[in-house]
Amino acid sequence: MRNFYQHKKALDENGFSIIENCFSEKVLRKIIRIVENNNFNFSERQLLNRFPEIEKLIFENDNFKKLFRTICEESYFLSKAIYFNKPPKSNWFVSYHQDLSISVKNKIEEEGFNSWTNKKGQLGVIPPLNILKNIVTFRIHLDKTDKTNGVLKVISKSHKKGIIRLDNCFFESKELEEVVCDVGKGGIMLMKPLLLHSSQKSISENDRRVIHLEFCNQEIPMEWLEKKYFNYN
Template sequence: MDFNRDKIELEENGFSIVEEIFQQEELNKMVDFIETHNFDFSERQLLNRFPELQNIIFESKYFKELYSKICDGKYFLSKAIYFNKPSKSNWFVSYHQDLSISVKNKTEEQGYSSWTNKKGQLGVIPPLKILENSVTFRIHLDDADKTNGCLKVISKSHNKGIIRVDTNFNANNEGQEVTCNIAKGGIMLMKPLLLHASQKSISENDRRVIHLEFCNQEIPMEWLEKKVI
């Protein structure tokens, strides 16, 4: 496969949809692992807690080729999450950017703000350079479309820095909205600064995703989930 187009789209639009990265046998291994370990709707620090899953993911020839095309040798894993929007889930997620990173220590440094502590896990919004040098790989274990809460994004919004999303926010003023239908086995590449949202599910089908973030920047307070690939 030639992933040059996807790399260009990612930089220009803030996202790219890459189909048929994982074959059915590879998907079955991931799904079997998830079901064997009784994953909840959301599992954080995924590869810290389940390092075997990293091996399953990187067994894929096409995933390794895509990763090598998008990320050079300076990149490392900075966050890993599993989440599911189960059948007929009645919540939606409004437009937002993925701004918070997970860190080991709370150290007051210029440019780091909005500290959080969720169940002992520290989060902070870093300087723009960190977010601009990060990329997300969303591995889809199920088909995702508008019936089961696939993502909507605002194309090119990753170029606008941190966008204030408040009562005056209007997505129509930020750019073109794109609905991201993705077949199982596909990957959505995404910049964390891209505005994205998802609707309620009206389907009987799950929408299971393995969300992996990679970065090439070091930080003073150390990455909580750093793994060299």
């Protein structure tokens, strides 16, 4: 059986960790078939609510279950599920940023919750720092990802600096360590949402399809939109 404790340590220390070969080619084909049959475009929100068959394929996977048990305590629940794709030769890049917005059910004005958004009827808000610190992201890679098709670049340990003001002074710091995060097909990248990350344009003929799952263990007044506990025993 695989041991994932070193990845928990790396996640806490560096803000990210990469685990290769978590999903077999057979399982990946089943997930990709669902994606293709439903004509996903660049993104698909509330993924596991809309496609429970994908949820089953992920959470019945032994490697994923063991990794999840290692990284997250039983109090953790799903808070967001998105499918992303950067198609072949996509001509956009994403500059350095942190994932600050959470998806919620109700708009309730509460101290510490700021920058409300409404994207196609889905409410988002930036919560207090203690909530962001308790979110963990699992990025499941359906394709090999490298510098040719929009690989993530991260600033190691930047998750320890809270919400960061991105100005010239920050990027001039000699302490910054940029890491290119190649991930093989079927691999998982763990990431803290406060970790600074970016992605480049794709110059490849290959997709960069990722299932992005966020988990948290904190309650909020406005309720999580996609809150779901999993039996992973």
